[in-house]
Amino acid sequence: AQKITQTQPGMFVQEKEAVTLDCTYDTSDQSYGLFWYKQPSSGEMIFLIYQGSYDEQNATEGRYSLNFQKARKSANLVISASQLGDSAMYFCAIPISNFGNEKLTFGTGTRLTIIP
């Protein structure tokens, strides 16, 4: 079964600094994707970024980038120039094996707090 591990339950970061949120995963699939979602206090899960396991380059989306290390099964999210609005829960996710990319296993999340 797929498993996602996020070892940082909470982080405090000064505004405008960069922050790295850790994610390691376990999967027996040869081809897979990794997702990061943000969940503000409103509850909605907001898609941030996707990395395909066979992508040659690390994914980037604006201020978000992935530090993808396939051999180590690691997909850390990097947020550059953090903003107060980045304060939220962040979840790493991987598709449930034998399902499709729309059925995901999520990690326990990291609560990020940006300090002014």
Add this chain to the structure above:
Amino acid sequence: KAGVTQTPRYLIKTRGQQVTLSCSPISGHRSVSWYQQTPGQGLQFLFEYFSETQRNKGNFPGRFSGRQFSNSRSEMNVSTLELGDSALYLCASRRTGSGSYRNTGELFFGEGSRLTVL
């Protein structure tokens, strides 16, 4: 365009009752998935519907059920509520029902229905 809409946003029930939650996906999205989020178990996949058919189901008891209508709107039902069913129930829609992310896009989530069972 309008996002995924879930109703009600908040509700309180007592043990033994049943509850029905509703989800309206983004227009044109035919796949609807449901997730349960609790502090103890985190986010867990409940089931997924596509074209009015349940295609996949997570590891939940039969008290949890759902359906999808011809307009892609979905409902989930929990019968004989237990205290442990207190959770945020999230609905997510996707443009098509299968294929890789690159072909069909990401999951779009609603803000959830927060259920409290007393």
